[in-house]
Amino acid sequence: MSTTGIHISLSAEPIAHLGDFAITNSMFTSLVVSLLLVAFALVVNRSLKKTEHPSGLQNFAEWLVESLFNLVYGVTGDLKKARLFFPIIATFFIFILLNNWLGLVPGVGTIMTPLSETVEKATQLESGAASPEKPASITQIEEAKLLETDIKAEETVLAKIKTGQPQELVPLFRAGTADLNTTLALGIISVISIQLYGYHFSKLGYFTKFFNFSSPMMFYVGLLELISEVSKVISFAFRLFGNIFAGEVLLVVISSLTGLIGPLPFYGLEIFVGFIQALVFAMLSLVLMNMASLGHEEH
Amino acid sequence: MSDAFAVAFVMGIGSIGPGLGIGLLVSKGLEAIGRNPEAASKIQTNMILGIAFAEAIAIYCLVVALILKFV
Numbered sequence A: 001m002s003t004t005g006i007h008i009s010l011s012a013e014p015i016a017h018l019g020d021f022a023i024t025n026s027m028f029t030s031l032v033v034s035l036l037l038v039a040f041a042l043v044v045n046r047s048l049k050k051t052e053h054p055s056g057l058q059n060f061a062e063w064l065v066e067s068l069f070n071l072v073y074g075v076t077g078d079l080k081k082a083r084l085f086f087p088i089i090a091t092f093f094i095f096i097l098l099n100n101w102l103g104l105v106p107g108v109g110t111i112m113t114p115l116s117e118t119v120e121k122a123t124q125l126e127s128g129a130a131s132p133e134k135p136a137s138i139t140q141i142e143e144a145k146l147l148e149t150d151i152k153a154e155e156t157v158l159a160k161i162k163t164g165q166p167q168e169l170v171p172l173f174r175a176g177t178a179d180l181n182t183t184l185a186l187g188i189i190s191v192i193s194i195q196l197y198g199y200h201f202s203k204l205g206y207f208t209k210f211f212n213f214s215s216p217m218m219f220y221v222g223l224l225e226l227i228s229e230v231s232k233v234i235s236f237a238f239r240l241f242g243n244i245f246a247g248e249v250l251l252v253v254i255s256s257l258t259g260l261i262g263p264l265p266f267y268g269l270e271i272f273v274g275f276i277q278a279l280v281f282a283m284l285s286l287v288l289m290n291m292a293s294l295g296h297e298e299h
Numbered sequence B: 001m002s003d004a005f006a007v008a009f010v011m012g013i014g015s016i017g018p019g020l021g022i023g024l025l026v027s028k029g030l031e032a033i034g035r036n037p038e039a040a041s042k043i044q045t046n047m048i049l050g051i052a053f054a055e056a057i058a059i060y061c062l063v064v065a066l067i068l069k070f071v
Helices: A025-046 A056-076 A079-102 A119-127 A140-163 A180-209 A216-257 A264-294 B002-014 B016-035 B037-070
Strands: A014-018 A021-024 A112-114 A169-171
Touching: A014 A025, A021 A025, A025 A056, A025 A079, A025 A180, A056 A079, A056 A264, A079 A180, A079 A216, A079 A264, A180 A216, A180 A264, A216 A264, A216 B037, A264 B037, B002 B016, B002 B037, B016 B037
Parallel strands: none
Antiparallel strands: A014 A021, A112 A169
16 A cells, blocks of 8 residues: 555445345445436426427437437447447446546545444454464464554544544545456456347357367467457456546546646546547447448458 | 555556557557658647547556555
8 A cells, every 4th residue: 555645545445235145336336326326317207398499408309319429320330230339339438438527526535434344344343352363383483573553543443433433444436447346347347248249230140259169270260369359358447447547547646746727737637548548448449349230251 | 655655556566558658659640640740739638638548547546545544
């Protein structure tokens, strides 16, 4: 962890527990984003009017959907395919975009809440039975030293519990895409849907791309294709996570260096990066889906 | 101490490739726009997509550097 007083955590921190299931701040923020999207969709749906000149909210929603559809149509060049790909691509784009931008809202990352420990861990700490197992090869002196530090650490924790002081504060909100779990999930969904669309268009023939026994060379190429599918997940996940998390770190560091209006240009940059990364994720999924749907003989 | 050097080297060496790549992309993109200004918007979109891919490699380095620094 950092020792400079800046709070930077590579992973999302738990803010609550449902039984053993930790709810992290990123999950919470993604949930907020999902609720916002659902609420927006419901409100727009209710106020839909059949008119030649839509205005206000309806105008915005129509513009959003239309421009995304045109993007999908521009890549596929086929109305049927565009209709098929449009929902998932638009969902990727809107969800990621809102997640990226929500991380820039003031209050995200600054409103703190106590770190939530699992119930088991807390009770273990209180009874003082939390000493971790040590490797057998350790010498006696080292063991004694470790025990000493363990006891000291436990004492401080116990003192904190007794005085009612929270152990550690963590941000209540954290951009959903600034957590590797979210981006990995999105990457897996994307790659699996690519395979499903490939199967949808060329049936079992699609899998001859991976398992081809016509010649040793083709078998080897298929193996490489299989690996490249796995690496797609990783590259999807790390590209999005890296960009958004790096942006957050950048903003934190610049804020701590200059303060006031110093980070302002970087906020502008992060808004741009958030948009570009959402676009890249959606576009790349779209292009790969389109390629999978073409079948391997045609291109 | 060695951690700090590792972080510095990861970022320093890791940014060379993407830097060159982005430079090439933009130079070719601008050349293409100069030759065919009507296609500017299309070229620009694809250029930015390409830049994002090249940048992603630098971002992988950044992730490695951040992991080294903070974990």
